[in-house]
Amino acid sequence: NRQAVDTIAPSALQLEEAAGHCRLADGFLGSAKIHVGAPEFAIRNAISRAYYSLFHVCSAFLALKGVSKSQRTHHGRIRLHIAREVGAPFAVHLKEFQIAREQADYQPRYFEGNLADFEERGRIQVEAMQNDFRLYRKLYDDSLREGGQHANDHDNRSRSDSPGEA
Numbered sequence: 331n332r333q334a335v336d337t338i339a340p341s342a343l344q345l346e347e348a349a350g351h352c353r354l355a356d357g358f359l360g361s362a363k364i365h366v367g368a369p370e371f372a373i374r375n376a377i378s379r380a381y382y383s384l385f386h387v388c389s390a391f392l393a394l395k396g397v398s399k400s401q402r403t404h405h406g407r408i409r410l411h412i413a414r415e416v417g418a419p420f421a422v423h424l425k426e427f428q429i430a431r432e433q434a435d436y437q438p439r440y441f442e443g444n445l446a447d448f449e450e451r452g453r454i455q456v457e458a459m460q461n462d463f464r465l466y467r468k469l470y471d472d473s474l475r476e477g478g479q480h481a482n483d484h485d486n487r488s489r490s491d492s493p494g495e496a
Contacts, residue, residue, distance in 0.1 A: 340394050340477045348393040352470060355386035359463055364453045370441050373452040374434040380459035381431035384424065387466040388412055394473040416469065423462055430455050 340348065362380035364373055389402045392411050401407045405428050413421035433440040434452075441448045 340396070344393050344396070345474075345477075347399070348390040348470070348474070351386040351390035351393065352467075355383045355390060355463070355467070357383075358386065359383035359460065362456050362460070364449060364456055366449075368449055368452075370445065370448065373449055374441070376456050377434040377452055377459075378431050380456045380463075381427050383463050384427060384459055384466065387463055387470060388424070391415070391466055391470040391473060394470065394477055420462070420465075423458075427455070427459050427462070 358379045362376045362383060364376045368376075385405070385408065388408050392402050392408065392415065393399075395411075395415055397411045401411060405424075409421040409424050412424060
């Protein structure tokens with residue numbers, strides 16, 4: 331029963347893992363900058379880092395919601411759980427951002443033509459990912475506060491995860 335699961339406070343292991351993913355998310359977001367006149371590879375890197383900031387903040391949020399670690403290591407599974415927790419449109423955004431990251435990382439022809447145009451496209455993509463990041467970070471912070479209210483009552487309970495999985 332999903333409602334019953336949502337009332338249980340995160341375990342210490344889940345809190346620790348979620349905090350680690352948040353640290354990575356914040357660090358990746360901080361490096362996802364496109365400066366005026368940036369070279370091609372700085373733009374590609376910013377797109378990639380912005381996506382991974384989202385991946386990690388979503389993983390942190392889902393950890394607090396009781397989603398097992400094995401369900402948070404694959405991009406498709408993250409989207410599935412985000413669709414359930416936040417809504418399908420947010421999962422669609424994540425897929426679009428993942429595609430942009432894959433193109434930036436793996437497609438030699440992703441950049442062709444005018445560097446200024448590529449810079450502008452990259453800036454638009456990174457800003458969109460930063461906007462979604464802020465939403466997920468708020469959801470994470472809200473979930474952390476909600477879970478913390480019940481921590482003393484439920485600190486030894488797990489959310490249907492096997493031991494060692496958070």
